[in-house]
Amino acid sequence: MQITRKQLIDLIKTAGFPVYRDLAPTDAVYPYVRYQFVDETMKRSSNGVAKYFPQYQISLFTKGVETDMYKITDILNKNKIPHSQIDGIPGSENDELVTHFFIYVRCIR
Numbered sequence: 001m002q003i004t005r006k007q008l009i010d011l012i013k014t015a016g017f018p019v020y021r022d023l024a025p026t027d028a029v030y031p032y033v034r035y036q037f038v039d040e041t042m043k044r045s046s047n048g049v050a051k052y053f054p055q056y057q058i059s060l061f062t063k064g065v066e067t068d069m070y071k072i073t074d075i076l077n078k079n080k081i082p083h084s085q086i087d088g089i090p091g092s093e094n095d096e097l098v099t100h101f102f103i104y105v106r107c108i109r
Helices: 005-013 067-078
Strands: 019-021 032-045 048-062 087-093 096-106
Touching (some): 005 032, 005 048, 048 067, 067 096
Parallel strands (some): 019 032
Antiparallel strands (some): 032 048, 087 096
8 A cells, every 4th residue: 555654654653652753852752763864765757756765764772672563563564554574773862772674664755
């Protein structure tokens, strides 16, 4: 199913996490979602661009485990929204040790 960025973010918000674009405030409480633009592909037709397909990285920053991310992927799967596999990187966010889980979702503009 094709989805716009706004529809995607509205769906992700139903998981119950605060959602921010690009940067979260330094006082944000974990867990929270941060999304950002990654790239955009085009479908060409008749020497022009017929459609644009922006891709977004959907990141969950949590002190928890991967099951926190399942709340997001379960919603996407239920709505038949394709996404990449879940990847995770331990690290620091706002000077706290957290895990950064992320997926990629291709939208339509």
